[in-house]
Amino acid sequence: NALFGALGITMLFLLVERQFGLPAAIATSLMLGLTTDWWYESRGFFSEVGAGALMLAALYFANAKRPYLCSLALGLSWLFRPTALVALPLWIGSLRRPWRRDLRSAVFLLGSLALLAANNWLRFGSLVNFGYGSESFKTPVLLGLFGMLLSPGRSLFFYSPVLILSLTGGNLLYDS
Numbered sequence: 001n002a003l004f005g006a007l008g009i010t011m012l013f014l015l016v017e018r019q020f021g022l023p024a025a026i027a028t029s030l031m032l033g034l035t036t037d038w039w040y041e042s043r044g045f046f047s048e049v050g051a052g053a054l055m056l057a058a059l060y061f062a063n064a065k066r067p068y069l070c071s072l073a074l075g076l077s078w079l080f081r082p083t084a085l086v087a088l089p090l091w092i093g094s095l096r097r098p099w100r101r102d103l104r105s106a107v108f109l110l111g112s113l114a115l116l117a118a119n120n121w122l123r124f125g126s127l128v129n130f131g132y133g134s135e136s137f138k139t140p141v142l143l144g145l146f147g148m149l150l151s152p153g154r155s156l157f158f159y160s161p162v163l164i165l166s167l168t169g170g171n172l173l174y175d176s
Contacts, residue, residue, distance in 0.1 A: 001049050005042025008053030009033060015060045019172075051081035058087065062094035067105040070094040075112030082116055082130055086148075 009029050017025035033039055041049045054077035061070035070091050077084045091109060095102045117127040124131055139147075152158050 001045045002042050004050045004053040005038060008038065008049065008056050011053065011056040011060045015063060018063065047080045051077045051084050054080065055084055055087050058090045062090040065094055065096050067091065067094040067096065067102040071105040071108040075108040078112045079115060
């Protein structure tokens, strides 16, 4: 997992350096490495590091308008953590105009979904059962998004308020 940890930090460094310059890239990479448990989880095999590293790679390739590499990285990320499906807009943002030619890059995403579905079928007898007991994709989408983003029990923004800065930072990333 140390390779995934290094890949994640490297992709973050390259993305920030591409958009904001070398000093910002060094500072951002150091902050992630020193202020989170990324380095600690990279010592063992935790799916969060693999999924995070591959999602950072997908973000970098989306920013570089490389839809095939973005699709490959994002699809592999889904195999680590199916919840990474929420990052599908990264691939959509990587498509170039005319986008018809780039739609073929969806083959990696569809392949990952097929592997996830086959794994679920073999393990749990259902294509959409990911092994969380009675929990499955039965929750309405808007209610699920509210729970993930705004509820005090599970919210990404409640437990990590610095992510609020990512809303404006993400906009700056694509505007530059």
